[in-house]
Amino acid sequence: MLHLHFNPETDVSKVLAPEALNMFQFEWKIYQKLVHANEMHHREIGQLLRDEIGRRFDRPFAFLDLACGDASLAHMVLRASKVATYEGLDLSRPALQCAARVMKDAPYDVELAEEDMVEGILRRPASANFIWCGYSIHHLQRAQQQEMLSAIRDALKPGGVFVCAEPVCLPGETRTEYTRRWQAELRHRFRSLTEAEYAHLWQHISTHDFPEAPEDWVAMGKTAGFATSREIFRFPGDLFCAAFLYER
16 A cells, blocks of 8 residues: 655645746656666666665565655565565655655555655654665765764664665865866766756756765764674776665
8 A cells, every 4th residue: 555645834836836847857857867877876786775685584574765766766676575664755746756656556565755864764763674775865964974874773673774875985085076076077977968967967966965985984884873884885987986784
């Protein structure tokens, strides 16, 4: 059964205004291009998630998807698993409407909520066995990232697992150095995008990305109280993104 929960305080006139929907469609097209071209390595990360789930859960489990978007990655990952409940949180109402279409025939309980991931995770203590968050926590400042990891640990049931994928920087690299290093390299990496699409994406990255070094992601997990914290995947080529696994 699927339940879709919208925030009653959301200003629908702004969220569903034509200009807002046009921007969502434009940005969603960029994201879909990157996914279909596998330029953010969604296939490899999806396989990592499937492998971890297969190794750990031979019984019903609860899956929490932070900043879930259209839930397509989770829908693929959870296929043939023993998942009992899926919960996806996202601030974008159009994205959640897409997720509802993706998950409409899922053979497990689905809850989709229009919520900020930071506030939402605090309201879900010990609620999930497996938590996934893709390319979102790096939008927070360092202190907020640490607080987020601590809240995620508290949202896991004993023995639970959290996996995230995030942009990363070199040890000691400043944010200015990071953006300078990637401005040219990223255009080469994201070949599927038009110039206009890449310019829009780069504006987002240069404004909202606050990457940390892989060693710092591991250290933050230990500070948050996870039993183990480690890097499990690194994008091929120059240092750009990595995936991390944390065990409660």
